[in-house]
Amino acid sequence: MLKDITIGQYFPGSSPLHRADPRVKIILTVMYIVGIFMAKNVWSFVFAVVFTAALVIISRIPAKTILRGMKPLIYVIAFTAIINIFWTKGEKPLVEWKFIHIYAEGLQFAALMIVRIIALLAGTGVVLTYTTSPIALTDGLERLLGPLKKIKIPVHEFSMMMTIALRFIPTLIEETDKIMSAQKARGASFDSGSLPQRAKALIPVMIPLFVSAFRRADDLAVAMECRCYRGDVGRTRMTELHMKPLDWILLAAFAAFIAVTVVINIFAPGFSI
Amino acid sequence: MSSIELQNINYIYSAGTPFEKAALTDVSVTFGGGVITGLIGHTGSGKSTLVQLMNGLMKPTSGTVLLDGKDIWAEPKKIRDVRFRVGLCFQYPEYQLFEESVMLDIAYGPKNMGLSDAEVKRRVADAVRFVGLDPSLMQKSPFDLSGGQKRRVAIAGIIAMEPEVLILDEPAAGLDPVGREEIFGGVRAFQRERNSTVIIVSHSMEDMARYSDELVVMDHGRVHMTGRTSEIFRRSGELTKVGLDVPQITRLMNILRNAGAEIPDDIFTVDRAAEELTKLLAERKG
Known part of the structure; x- marks a missing residue:
């Protein structure tokens, strides 16, 4: 059924990562990505993996859910690995056959690349997408981008549009389900016939859906006006975001993550890229 | 005269996920021919799920739905035929109107049945008569009608399929009292003339008292009581327990009776109450 479609990957919970300020989480995500890309040798990679694992554990998102989320990217990961194995040049080839040369460096490089992509997906997932509801995310983005209002970019309007769109996706999906059932009860069939026939069968669904979407938009506009909505200027908020100790601790932890990665890069021996 | 029999029906939403929720538990009930049966129950008691199982829009997790003794899921490919025989009209059906004219919208169902043009025309005309629509509206766009008229067009769209079992949610x-009266009157006329089985889902005990012959009371996904409407409304204590009530006039009569007035316990409509009260007052005077 259409109802089973999930919007985004949000996985409700109450872990520290769920409770953190969405603005902070957006910054943490950027810091995390920087940290991961700074990792240069085997030991800093090991450290990054440990750090990512710790984040996953703290977020209390089941590892199964995260792995399932990576499934669609399996080809990208495989492709990256293959490219790196065959195209990296080293000192002594391990395999030499016609035009194929595989070097130890290539294998190591490919392995680190795979680790990097998996860590990136898992890390950004648990810091941001799995632990932040889409509404909190748009809210956080609006405030982080707030300064852009000074150069006349309508940040508030964009975020309001996003919020409303997100809010109405489930409603419209439910409505579509209902209309489809109603037309099925009148003998419509959506899953048989040729392609043009199927497209035509959707007309009795699309028209009522559009009519109701416009009606809802009208109702919402009136309801917003009744509550004196007139855009961004002078608007206060029900939930003011305040930096809590938790947010500072997280920021410090991620700063430390970058710093330690740099230190390991400089001092630890081993294969590096 | 067709009947629908549900045997040991279970229905579980999102089975096998953490969001699993049982909507119906071991429901066995028969909706017999030739009467109007009211299906009442608290919000979330499983009424809507139940009616969608009856015309094959949903498939029970376990149990069988028999239409005239035949399992409707015996041939899943022919489920559309079941939907023509068991007409289901959803809540707020006016939101599914889509055609250019009232006429075409009502004809949508019959046309899907593959009937001849003449037959479709006859059925549309009959359906329009049942719901009491003004024939001069036929060429208008359904979007130009009033709320009550739209509702009647939508109901006519189901009636035009001439289902053996008509289910209305x-x-x-x-609707205002006049609109209610017209719709229920039309449904009653359809039921009498075609001798079909009608099931009405409702929250209004007053409407059920006036228009239903039998009642099925649902509570938490189970069938709580079944019986003649007059029998069910005598059991006001049990109805209150499942979050329902008897008609307001019955409640008033119960209060009067408890206060010592000699009033029978089977008064469910205002007309009957007026009759009894006049009789009572006449006795006191005399």
């Missing part, structure tokens, strides 16, 4: 919700 809250057909009068949000």
Whole structure:
């Protein structure tokens, strides 16, 4: 059924990562990505993996859910690995056959690349997408981008549009389900016939859906006006975001993550890229 | 005269996920031919799920749905035929109108049945008569009608399929008293003339008292009671327990009776109450 479609990957919970300020989480995500890309040798990679694992554990998102989320990217990961194995040049080839040369460096490089992509997906997932509801995310983005209002970019309007769109996706999906059932009860069939026939069968669904979407938009506009909505200027908020100790601790932890990665890069021996 | 029999029906939403929720538990009930049966129950008691199982829009997790003794899921490919025989009209059906004219919208169902043009025309005309629509509206766009008229067009769209079993989910919700009267009157006329089985889902005990012959009371996904409407409304204590009530006039009569007035316990409509009260007052005077 259409109802089973999930919007985004949000996985409700109450872990520290769920409770953190969405603005902070957006910054943490950027810091995390920087940290991961700074990792240069085997030991800093090991450290990054440990750090990512710790984040996953703290977020209390089941590892199964995260792995399932990576499934669609399996080809990208495989492709990256293959490219790196065959195209990296080293000192002594391990395999030499016609035009194929595989070097130890290539294998190591490919392995680190795979680790990097998996860590990136898992890390950004648990810091941001799995632990932040889409509404909190748009809210956080609006405030982080707030300064852009000074150069006349309508940040508030964009975020309001996003919020409303997100809010109405489930409603419209439910409505579509209902209309489809109603037309099925009148003998419509959506899953048989040729392609043009199927497209035509959707007309009795699309028209009522559009009519109701416009009606809802009208109702919402009136309801917003009744509550004196007139855009961004002078608007206060029900939930003011305040930096809590938790947010500072997280920021410090991620700063430390970058710093330690740099230190390991400089001092630890081993294969590096 | 067709009947629908549900045997040991279970229905579980999102089975096998953490969001699993049982909507119906071991429901066995028969909707017999030739009467109007009211299906009442608290919000979330499983009424809507139940009616969608009856015309094959949903498939029970376990149990069988028999239409005239035949399992409707025996041939899943022919489920559309079941939907023509068991007409289901959803709540707020006016939101599914889509055609250019009232006429074409009502004809949508019959046309899907593959009937001849003449037959479709006859059925549309009959359906329009049942719901009491003014024939001069036929060429208008359904979007130009009033709320009550739209509702009647939508109900006519189901009636035009001439189903053996007609199921209506809250057909009068949000209508004024005259509109309610007209819709229920039309449904009653259809039921009498075609001798079909009619099931009405409703929250209004007053409407049920006036228009239903039998009642099925649902509670938490189970069938709580079944019986003649007059029998069910005598059991006001049990109805209150499942979050329902008897008609307001019955409540008033119960209060009067408890206060010592000699009033029978089977008064469910205002007309009957007026009759009894006049009799009572006449006795006192005399």
